[in-house]
Amino acid sequence: MLPPLGLITVAAILPQAWEFKLVDRNVRNITEAEWAWADLVILSAMIVQKDDLLAIIQEAKRRGKRVACGGPYPTSMPEVPQTAGVDYLILDEGEITLPMFVEAIAKGETSGIFRTQEKPDVTSTPVPRFDLLEFDAYDSMSVQFSRGCPFQCEFCDIIVLYGRKPRTKTPAQLLAELDYLYELGWRRGVFMVDDNFIGNKRNVKLLLEALKIWQQEHEYPFRFNTEASVDLAADQELMDLMMDCYFDAVFLGIETPDEDSLQLTKKFQNTRSSLLEAVEAITKTGLRVMAGFIIGFDGEKSGAGDRIVRFAELTGIPTTTFAMLQALPHTALWHRLEKEGRLRSTNGNLNQTTLMNFVPTRPVEEIAREYVEAFCELYEPNAYLDRVYSYFLKLGAPRVKVPAKLPTLIDLRALAIIVWRQGIKRETRWKFWHHLFSVIKRNPAVWEHYLIVCAHNEHFMEYREIVRTQIEEQLTAYWAEEERVKQLEVKPEKAIAG
Numbered sequence: 217m218l219p220p221l222g223l224i225t226v227a228a229i230l231p232q233a234w235e236f237k238l239v240d241r242n243v244r245n246i247t248e249a250e251w252a253w254a255d256l257v258i259l260s261a262m263i264v265q266k267d268d269l270l271a272i273i274q275e276a277k278r279r280g281k282r283v284a285c286g287g288p289y290p291t292s293m294p295e296v297p298q299t300a301g302v303d304y305l306i307l308d309e310g311e312i313t314l315p316m317f318v319e320a321i322a323k324g325e326t327s328g329i330f331r332t333q334e335k336p337d338v339t340s341t342p343v344p345r346f347d348l349l350e351f352d353a354y355d356s357m358s359v360q361f362s363r364g365c366p367f368q369c370e371f372c373d374i375i376v377l378y379g380r381k382p383r384t385k386t387p388a389q390l391l392a393e394l395d396y397l398y399e400l401g402w403r404r405g406v407f408m409v410d411d412n413f414i415g416n417k418r419n420v421k422l423l424l425e426a427l428k429i430w431q432q433e434h435e436y437p438f439r440f441n442t443e444a445s446v447d448l449a450a451d452q453e454l455m456d457l458m459m460d461c462y463f464d465a466v467f468l469g470i471e472t473p474d475e476d477s478l479q480l481t482k483k484f485q486n487t488r489s490s491l492l493e494a495v496e497a498i499t500k501t502g503l504r505v506m507a508g509f510i511i512g513f514d515g516e517k518s519g520a521g522d523r524i525v526r527f528a529e530l531t532g533i534p535t536t537t538f539a540m541l542q543a544l545p546h547t548a549l550w551h552r553l554e555k556e557g558r559l560r561s562t563n564g565n566l567n568q569t570t571l572m573n574f575v576p577t578r579p580v581e582e583i584a585r586e587y588v589e590a591f592c593e594l595y596e597p598n599a600y601l602d603r604v605y606s607y608f609l610k611l612g613a614p615r616v617k618v619p620a621k622l623p624t625l626i627d628l629r630a631l632a633i634i635v636w637r638q639g640i641k642r643e644t645r646w647k648f649w650h651h652l653f654s655v656i657k658r659n660p661a662v663w664e665h666y667l668i669v670c671a672h673n674e675h676f677m678e679y680r681e682i683v684r685t686q687i688e689e690q691l692t693a694y695w696a697e698e699e700r701v702k703q704l705e706v707k708p709e710k711a712i713a714g
């Protein structure tokens with residue numbers, strides 16, 4: 217979906233006299249020629265990419281290369297890459313630690329750990345090296361205006377990694393990044409990867425004012441998405457500005473409609489007004505809501521999965537990121553569970569196919585069953601089509617006049633796939649055509665966007681089975697482990713009896 221913005225930012229911070237080649241392991245393998253060429257292998261990873269990170273470290277060491285690594289996972293769990301044999305651990309935000317590393321290299325040091333408690337001022341972050349990317353591999357490009365979030369959700373590691381004081385770039389700095397993307401020929405979506413785009417509302421409005429003019433002058437080459445907290449709904453001026461800049465979707469961390477769970481997890485901003493009304497206000501303005509949902513909070517009552525499905529149906533939210541709660545390293549939740557002796561593993565990885573890594577307050581199999589059922593229900597083809605249809609009838613129309621573009625070969629191929637699978641092959645074909653024509657008639661400005669979101673289900677339908685199989689496998693392993701521990705506990709008694 218998106219490129220590794222961290223690594224291309226790292227490449228921009230390092231001395232520009234160095235030569236760089238970038239391999240995104242989400243896209244392709246490293247070639248023999250690339251291995252032979254590299255003097256130094258620089259790696260970054262998120263927690264879910266741990267296994268691949270370790271494999272590459274080992275491969276690089278086997279080939280006698282020096283290895284440096286940093287990024288969110290090594291920063292959370294530095295002992296893991298260290299044990300795997302990396303030479304340089306460059307942790308925290310690269311703006312501060314990379315210069316320390318470059319200095320160490322200049323002094324001929326062959327290993328080192330570079331850390332800082334300080335959070336850098338991102339106004340000095342250079343324009344990322346977008347030129348290192350293979351553009352065709354991605355759905356959207358990424359840019360980042362701010363880091364950090366002012367809220368205090370108990371499970372969140374953003375505030376651990378990037379702090380609670382949102383730090384923003386200057387509008388001119390972000391526009392320079394867009395200029396570069398434009399110059400390189402990018403003309404599709406751009407995701408503002410901020411943890412909470414509206415964490416500093418004053419500065420984001422200044423950015424949007426400038427971006428509005430930039431987009432007008434360049435005839436709207438980019439369509440933006442972002443992530444924001446639910447209080448976006450209370451600021452109509454901000455939402456209007458986003459519409460004027462050609463934002464079309466926003467990811468909201470709804471987490472759960474259960475107010476007790478929201479209170480317990482300290483997501484107070486989601487309890488201040490009605491979540492249903494917030495989603496409605498954002499939708500009517502014209503921003504498609506994507507929602508993050510979580511199941512498995514402490515004290516959660518049975519039926520949480522159903523309540524999430526009902527919430528999605530009531531609001532019509534098409535696309536969701538739904539996962540079982542995970543305690544990520546060093547979060548407030550992780551520390552609490554560790555104190556209570558409830559952490560089962562420190563490997564929390566936030567993936568949608570992962571069983572929770574702690575002992576919950578209700579039976580784990582009940583949560584897992586509700587989760588898998590809810591996941592499958594959300595993306596059942598009939599239910600999905602109806603939900604997306606109801607949503608797009610109320611979605612506000614775009615406000616900017618984007619010049620018509622000829623469809624590319626990629627667009628035409630995607631259209632052919634969706635028409636074949638959803639309009640001809642599948643049993644829901646009549647519903648598909650009915651809803652499509654009805655959207656074209658009743659809310660014509662959004663029909664293309666509607667079709668794209670229908671296409672998302674091609675991923676989720678397959679993913680449902682992956683979620684089901686992997687969660688069931690982990691449950692089986694969980695029970696086998698519980699049984700093994702029980703056996704170990706009863707052994708001494710047996711020995712005495714024997």
Ligand code: B12
Pocket residue numbers: 217218219220221222223225226242258259260261262263264265284285286287288289292306307308309310311313314358360363364372373374377378409410411537539544565566567568
């Ligand atoms: C955009 C994004 C995505 C995108 C694309 C990511 C990509 N291809 O890189 C998508 C939507 C695909 C995605 C998916 C997921 N993501 Co994500 N994502 C982000 C997000 C919002 C922004 C990433 C980004 O571009 N940041 C901007 C750059 C500039 O910052 P940065 O990467 O941190 O880099 C800086 C430093 O970390 C450091 N640095 C980074 N790399 C390196 C390397 C070296 C050598 C050095 C020295 C320094 C260094 O220097 C940089 C400049 O300061 C972050 C949150 C965040 N604030 O970063 C989460 C985040 C990285 N994602 C996270 C997670 C968990 C996931 C998912 C597992 C979610 C899920 N449930 O499925 C999946 C995994 C996908 C996969 N299988 O690969 C976690 C990782 C937690 C962790 N501790 O590892 C984060 C931190 C958010 C969170 N807490 O939930 N994600």
Ligand code: SF4
Pocket residue numbers: 365366367368369372373374375411412445469
């Ligand atoms: S609002 Fe989002 S980014 Fe901010 S603390 Fe809560 S979960 Fe983390």
